[in-house]
Amino acid sequence: MLINLSELFTREGKEETYQVPFEADTVDHMGQTYEVTEKQPVQITVTNLGERKLLLEGHAELTLSIPCSRCLTPVPYPVSIDVDTVLDLKLTEDERARELDEQPFLNGYNLDVDQLVCNELLLSLPMKVLCREDCKGICNRCGANLNIETCDCDTRALDPRMSVIQDIFNQYKEV
Numbered sequence: 249m250l251i252n253l254s255e256l257f258t259r260e261g262k263e264e265t266y267q268v269p270f271e272a273d274t275v276d277h278m279g280q281t282y283e284v285t286e287k288q289p290v291q292i293t294v295t296n297l298g299e300r301k302l303l304l305e306g307h308a309e310l311t312l313s314i315p316c317s318r319c320l321t322p323v324p325y326p327v328s329i330d331v332d333t334v335l336d337l338k339l340t341e342d343e344r345a346r347e348l349d350e351q352p353f354l355n356g357y358n359l360d361v362d363q364l365v366c367n368e369l370l371l372s373l374p375m376k377v378l379c380r381e382d383c384k385g386i387c388n389r390c391g392a393n394l395n396i397e398t399c400d401c402d403t404r405a406l407d408p409r410m411s412v413i414q415d416i417f418n419q420y421k422e423v
């Protein structure tokens with residue numbers, strides 16, 4: 249959702265509060281695409297601080313569906329995002345993006361609320377999510393979800409320590 253800030257740009261001290269929908273249905277993170285399964289409208293307050301600076305304060309609540317990193321079962325992952333950033337309009341969009349190391353969320357006079365929220369969101373996402381602390385994962389051989397079934401595969405060779413030793417052994421064999 250884009251908010252046109254042109255009126256705010258010109259009036260020092262002016263403050264405006266918006267409530268806008270988060271429009272994206274998916275979020276990309278480290279090469280993965282997560283579905284947004286629940287979302288609340290984004291609250292955002294923009295204040296013109298003078299000297300061509302805008303204060304952006306916002307709050308968003310979303311739930312993403314993130315696969316368990318062991319068994320791949322989708323796990324609902326609620327996130328609460330707080331935005332609190334000062335936008336210096338003396339910098340160009342490129343300079344700002346480089347400085348903040350994030351996607352530009354201001355395009356001309358238009359504030360891209362989805363992008364603003366996504367930038368914060370990506371910082372708060374964990375490297376991995378588990379469906380439960382003791383998730384047993386899936387069998388590397390037959391793909392059985394070991395939380396709900398057992399399989400008869402010989403998993404001894406799947407011990408990661410063993411496979412390292414095997415790799416070394418195989419390297420020696422090839423030489």
Ligand SMILES: [Zn+2]
Nearest residue numbers: 316319379383
């Ligand atoms: Zn799991």
Ligand SMILES: [Zn+2]
Nearest residue numbers: 387390399401
């Ligand atoms: Zn198996």
